[in-house]
Amino acid sequence: MSGPSRTNKWRLAQEKIIKESEQNCMERVYSSIGNSSVTAIHQKLDNLSSRLSSLESNVANVLAVVKKLAVNSKFTASVEFPVENLSSLEEINKKVEEDSQRYVALLRSTLMPEGVIKNLGRVLSLSLIMDMNYGGTFSKKGLNSFESLNSALYEAVKRDGYTFDDYKRDVRLAFSKAKNKVYKRNTELNKQKQQQIETIFIKEDETEETITDEGVKKRKKKKTIT
Template sequence: MNVLARSSLWRLAKDESKQVDEPNGSIEQDIRVQDATVNSPNQNQFEHFVQTLNSDNANVSRMERKIEKMESQIATLVEQNNQILAKVKRISDKFQTGLPKTEFPIKTIEELSEIEAKVTENYDKYVDLFRTILAPEGVKKHMSRILSTSILMSMNYSGTGSKTGLNSYVNLNKCIYDSQKRDGYTFADYVQDVRRAFAKMKNKVYKAKTFAKQALRAEKKEECEKDLKKLVLPGSS
């Protein structure tokens, strides 16, 4: 075969090879176009995305406005609460300032004399006051609300045995009796209740003192026993 013939055959083979390769290249190009079409959002999808984003932004804005409104309401409530507390404090301070000095229980003979004078000047007021102080069980149970233990031990009703007598404070006694007066309750009943109240209160004090002495003796005895145990007897070492 001459050179011309071989050249013709080579060109023919090359052309056939191109014809075979071209369909594959076209298919690959079509696939790439389809992939690009699938992966790239169309106009509707883009608009939907934008609408969703705008909706989310609007929700966030509404939430921020709600939070700001709630914060404003909370601040208003706090301010109102502070104003109420300040007003309550002013009322309380004014009320405390207007309260009379505590008069009971009476602690000294001097205070007892002062109360006698005050009762004389404002009898009805103290009748109501004693009625409140001695409620609900009266003189027998609550005499300690009028006379403290410190003055009680130096007194009795009739003033016997160098004691100060409650009966010498006439207006005070009558006022206390009137605060407790009821059907069938006489002044003699009142005096008896006062005597019983004195006895009960003094017995309570005596018992407390006795108990304290017994406790002190027991404590000293225990200390002595401990000290004895610490002693070393002769010949015991």
């Protein structure tokens, strides 16, 4: 009994040692896997943090550019343009003289790409256009007398091969087109008014004729009865 008992004990001890060895190996494996996973996660977090920092920097740069663009945008231009009257035009001319580069950018964003022929009304109000022309002829105020603004307008629309004479021709044409639209519209309105007046007169005449005809009929009827 003592022999087999000792054998069993020995076998049990061996099994225990084997189990402990296996358990230790598994713990070491799990520990190794866990450490590598944590290291990989840390690396990914570091990369993500770096990317976020780069993104924040890019966003800051974009915002700075947007602010600069806002200063030279149509939204800023719309506050000062179109100019409504001559006194405001004189003030704008002084501002352009003090900061021509800024106003060239403003006018370029306002006029281009179509140019001054189509978009002069974005710079000068229609009432002001009607009171002006380019050269100051026919007792009109000339745009060319506002030298700083006039020069800025040319710089705003200037392109390769585009001369100052080309610019003057285009501005004169812009004045002419804008005024012709007003004249044409006024003519059409006057024509409509005239047609309305004639229609009223015709209706009045028809009413008078109807009343006269009825009076004649009544008199004839009385004579017949008599």
